Amino acid sequence: MVSPRLVAKIESEEPTLRLAVLIDADNAQAAVIEGILAEVARFGEASVKRIYGDFTSPNSSSWKKVLQKYAIKPVQQFAYTTGKNATDSTLIIDAMDLLYTRRLDGFCLITSDSDFTGLATRIREEGLLVLGFGEQKTPDAFRNACNKFILTEVLRRPAPEPEVVPNKSDAIPVAVAKLTPEGLDSTVFPKGFLLSALEESSDESGWAHLGTFGSYLTKLQPDFDSRVYGFKKLSDLVKAKTDLFITEERLPPGSQTQKQLYLRAK
Incomplete structure (x- = not known):
């Protein structure tokens, strides 16, 4: 028989949010995908995981190594014209299709591109959660269009803790300065x-x-x-x-x- 305390605990917990994770391969780094998915798990379940880009391009080679490991569905988008980003349009169209299914509670947009500001704003107008993930260079327009924006630099492997080493001259401990997350400017x-x-x-x-x-x-x-x-x-x-x-x-x-x-x- 299930403990009444356990039943009460389960019933009191909020249901898991169903989230769509949409990755702009042209403006995101494969090196931080593990940290991104771990962060997404703090908010809910990644029900949809898709990545958009031209995977015939050498620039996308790093993503090919992690797609199968993390069960991310690649959406191939050839570059029809030099200097034009067809990936953005495909991601936005897919996002709107998913939005109108009414099966999701929120979207995680992995990009450092301000072109997705309008998409984030539109999703929020429907009352859904928008989590943005991008590098420090991400423009404020996209950051502020999200409910929550997370810098991918802080999702890299944590910096080593400060070490206390003895000062041989006077035996007073000296703390070694703690490193800031890789890629972040001192703030x-x-x-x-x-x-x-x-x-x-x-x-x-x-x-x-x-x-x-x-x-x-x-x-x-x-x-x-x-x-x-x-x-x-x-x-x-x-x-x-x-x-x-x-x-x-x-x-x-x-x-x-x-x-x-x-x-x-x-």
Whole structure:
């Protein structure tokens, strides 16, 4: 007999989102596909996985090695005219066909091309989730058209943790600087943006639930990602920034085990 606690847990969980993963082979790198699919799995199930490009071209050779491994369906699109991207049109047509089936909850668009801004906007108008994945060079227009935009640079293999080595001269430990994700420029920490978002998402006492705070950050800036600043999770970031935030763990009403994190400006 199934435990009543297990049944209650299963029933309380939200159903898995059905997502279409559409990859622009001309503007995405095969090296990060494993990280991208792992990130997609955090949001839902990749029900559709398709990649669009001219796979007769030498530029697409890296993708050929991973298509079978990750069960991604290739959609061949020959370049009819030099300088014209026929891949974009094919991907957009397919996306609209999938949209009108009404069987999906969202789309994951893997590209660094701003030409897909209109597609992202149209999908969101239908009330579906749009996740964008692209490199740091991706224009703001496409980033902001998505519900959430993730930089592919942060999905590469994690950088090694800082090592503490002894200083032989005075025996004081010296921390080796932590490396930033490969391909990312050094970025100024957005102190003002975080404090402003916290002010808007907090209650009258100045406290905000971490989930509410994180949701508000994404609404204001879809490409905000704590991993860009060296923190795996948003909770790690707010706990580490003791000069900015005061954190507190609380038990929600009716629970004796699952604590939730709250924060306020210092």
